[in-house]
Amino acid sequence: MKNIAILTSGGDSPGMNAAVRAAAKVAMNKGLKVFGIKRGYQGMLNDEIFEMSSRDVSGIIDRGGTVLLTARCPEFKQPEVRAKAAKILKKHDIQGLVVIGGDGSFHGADLIYKEHGIKAIGIPGTIDNDIAGTDYTIGFDTALNTVLDAISKIRDTATSHERTYLIEVMGRHAGDLALYSCLAGGGDALLIPEEGFKVHEVADQINKRREIGKLHDIVVVAEGVGSASDIASQLKGKVKSEMRVTVLGHIQRGGTPSALDRILATKMGAFAVEKLIEGKSGIMIGMESNKLVTYPISYAWEHKRELNEKDFELALTLAL
Amino acid sequence: MKNIAILTSGGDSPGMNAAVRAAAKVAMNKGLKVFGIKRGYQGMLNDEIFEMSSRDVSGIIDRGGTVLLTARCPEFKQPEVRAKAAKILKKHDIQGLVVIGGDGSFHGADLIYKEHGIKAIGIPGTIDNDIAGTDYTIGFDTALNTVLDAISKIRDTATSHERTYLIEVMGRHAGDLALYSCLAGGGDALLIPEEGFKVHEVADQINKRREIGKLHDIVVVAEGVGSASDIASQLKGKVKSEMRVTVLGHIQRGGTPSALDRILATKMGAFAVEKLIEGKSGIMIGMESNKLVTYPISYAWEHKRELNEKDFELALTLAL
Amino acid sequence: MKNIAILTSGGDSPGMNAAVRAAAKVAMNKGLKVFGIKRGYQGMLNDEIFEMSSRDVSGIIDRGGTVLLTARCPEFKQPEVRAKAAKILKKHDIQGLVVIGGDGSFHGADLIYKEHGIKAIGIPGTIDNDIAGTDYTIGFDTALNTVLDAISKIRDTATSHERTYLIEVMGRHAGDLALYSCLAGGGDALLIPEEGFKVHEVADQINKRREIGKLHDIVVVAEGVGSASDIASQLKGKVKSEMRVTVLGHIQRGGTPSALDRILATKMGAFAVEKLIEGKSGIMIGMESNKLVTYPISYAWEHKRELNEKDFELALTLAL
């Protein structure tokens, strides 16, 4: 392993830069040449590949987003397109690839290795925490803290006006962001796709809170169960309190990464390069039980991350 | 003046608590008895009136929302309802009233004074900065900083994905929040109700940025010009870049008040009580040219706050 | 188990309130009566014990410090003093005790159980992360994020003036807060008690950075190695750059708890009550490998938490 390249792909998440930095610095420290690929697989196809110096990763550890930029690249599903990409990588004599992104991004890494022998390792970077093989994905903790800050701001108005707020949070098909922001934010009701919900039960829960003297509610709605607006419409007439809906949107994707995300990303980035140097390929990095682990990269899409049932139960208990 | 009462009314805004605290502490310091009225005019009608102690205002200066709660009270427009309210105030021997809220809230204060002789002073509290007679309303600076934080987070994703983001900010019919968040946030285009806009010109501006090598855009849209979603639909096909819309929503209304809002609120709260003690009534407090001023309370709705044209021009110049 | 009591003891840390809330709500939910003890063991002696309602723990999840207050109580080391305390607890028919604090606080819990049969469970709450039997203590993640925010602010001045900053962080005898803030903050040198350091090597490292074109340095100094001021004096004359010292001090102890600390505290608080109900006593709660665990409470002071050597090595590698 002499030359490696790093790319970020799919949706950006806070901490990606810390992973890029750690991977690049550790590789340089081991005497490797490091290339950055801009705009993910799209940039790979366009040969947007440059040799990185330590200056390129200086001062980026605390910046959200990705300095390598990111893009979607649907044509990478075609074998002939991947062949072209592999040719470009080989032109630069790149033998190893670090891909930071979601499970979709891991597919490309897997195939470029299997088809063209370029070693590739995936690092899970997404705010959704929806990848099997790791307890946390890079960006999840930052997004969680952003949601908590938003809940705290909205609670000021919820209490002042004695309203019911439905707050829609991200997470794609996964409920983790909603579950843990409810647990940590003191939410009063929680709707996530893994568990389903019945509108009349939610209404009952809100109405019951009025009976015991609680004068406002924070209902955390995972986007995976549908639009918070629609749910509010369904609740209308069933709850007595005044309702408002807030869709937190893209503020959840950015921001200075939290301590945990920077540490997670730094350790994963360094570990990925160590594994590449050891000759490993076709694997993804995970953090399980506080330990760095590896799985075959296909693990990411062949398994579904399970919701922590006990944490869900606890959130319900505390919501009462 | 022996007994005064304080209420918050209309939409809550960060800093209202600092105003309540300052008014209460200064009044107590002058030997007055201070009452808190819960839930604005609605609570006044329901006699939700309690004597405040210094303990009630302890530790509230840094909390968003309003500890006195707030509510809308449409029936207060009826003279007989106001008569009932005045009776309740007189029952408590309340001779002076401090009303913290928007121009709608000032109406009630004006009438209760004119019709029933209870002295009343208005303090402008709203994040919209849309009240004539003051350079700043309580809550505006905090909301502005919240919007800047959101812009900064969204820019991470905008730059990483090279997208055009339309960010819808509050402000009702006023463009101040949008204007100053664009100016301070380095926004690339600005749509506010006072100035209007042409869709094709916005599109031109965005396209022109691509030509000079700028790869992302932050377009700040005041809610007063309509929905950012609608505008995005109109722009579709006219701009080449990928677009996204974010409606910041109710996070703009809450949060720990900023230094400026706490100072503004503290000074206004103290000043209002001084004026009541001097025997003044039917006035609103303002901060103009860094000086505390008073206007007849009707000034708030008889005059329209003017947009600062020079600041608008500067925002346009810097957006290029 | 019918009646339990909760107290916080030793130095306060962010997240203690979330633990109090979860323990109280879960216990109430199970039909137990819950008492709060004010001012730790000192308050226990003074019978500052009150029955808690759900209102007492409402709205506290996002507040730093401890609503139960805390105090040191050296006389609790005397058996006759503990006998008096046990008598007071028995007067209230308190059969179970949840003690949130550091290892010093756990001693009292252990003895009151062994000597007087009152069941007691310890929850580790301290920003220092210096307790064996748990990967994280409540408050550590918040303190870490506070330190990162401070480093980020100081770096603005360090880069602008091209200076060397020595930043002294807390941690008592442990280096975790320094290690992980260096790792996550991109620190350029790290001095922690577990590893020691040689002044001339630190100087060499700083001077070497100048040679490779780095124009500022962030040196993270754990308080456990001594005062940053003293170290700066020793470095004087050995490094060419202008030096400044900042002692972060007590800002590291407070603040709204982070997501991780709230979740950790919530789970530990709930788990402690479950264990009490199961009849367990004389144990401490830990979070190891992302799982809730228990240890005999003496584990906290009989074992020393080990520094993660691999993380230390990584911090050194990335500091270069």
Add this chain to the structure above:
Amino acid sequence: MKNIAILTSGGDSPGMNAAVRAAAKVAMNKGLKVFGIKRGYQGMLNDEIFEMSSRDVSGIIDRGGTVLLTARCPEFKQPEVRAKAAKILKKHDIQGLVVIGGDGSFHGADLIYKEHGIKAIGIPGTIDNDIAGTDYTIGFDTALNTVLDAISKIRDTATSHERTYLIEVMGRHAGDLALYSCLAGGGDALLIPEEGFKVHEVADQINKRREIGKLHDIVVVAEGVGSASDIASQLKGKVKSEMRVTVLGHIQRGGTPSALDRILATKMGAFAVEKLIEGKSGIMIGMESNKLVTYPISYAWEHKRELNEKDFELALTLAL
């Protein structure tokens, strides 16, 4: 006026970059060539002068510190050194100079204009708010918000432990930062150089608070009255409460600039360039009564900024 140059000098402050950006963009917009001078007057002497493009000021509005770097340059007091500097400026055909910094930095600007005819305008940038001719200096509002955040964190521990905290804040010889952080932070005592204090009175005030049931105190100490440590020593034995001292230090100098600082800096930067184009020189820019004003640059050191006595009285009243 065809070519202008911009430099930052003296201590850095948040918002300087926003001023650099606005000055540069407005000048470019008017067709001027813009130079950046690195490291203040020191860099001027070393000809560290480069032509700026819009790319150099892109993405800097929300960054603390100064991208132009800053340095002290005592030899600039010598006329022959200034002559050398002027020669270098003339070599680049620089006819106008924008100097962002404190009153010390303004001296150089004044002399280079008087002695060598290069037009120069000063913009007040310092967190200390100690410059006559302007209500606010760039960086003051950000520093104030940083101090408030620190007070809020420290109050968590102060209330939990029922202690008296002495918090030392910056401000050089000026008490503004201390005064307004006390006013906005709900401080319980205030020591500033403009007003002096008597140790026994401070002790009385703290002891009196205990009598009325207040169990903790935040004492805000301006660095201009001396070290908070020394004052704590003098208070020892006179107050019954446990005391702690925190020196906030250099975190007050950095950080993302607040909305107000960015707006202030942006307007001042743009205005300075307009004035240069109008042919003005030897002036400083101020913001008084919310309006941009100019003064002869010597105004900055010939006049002393007055403390607002009324605000001081209000802080005392509310501290009780």
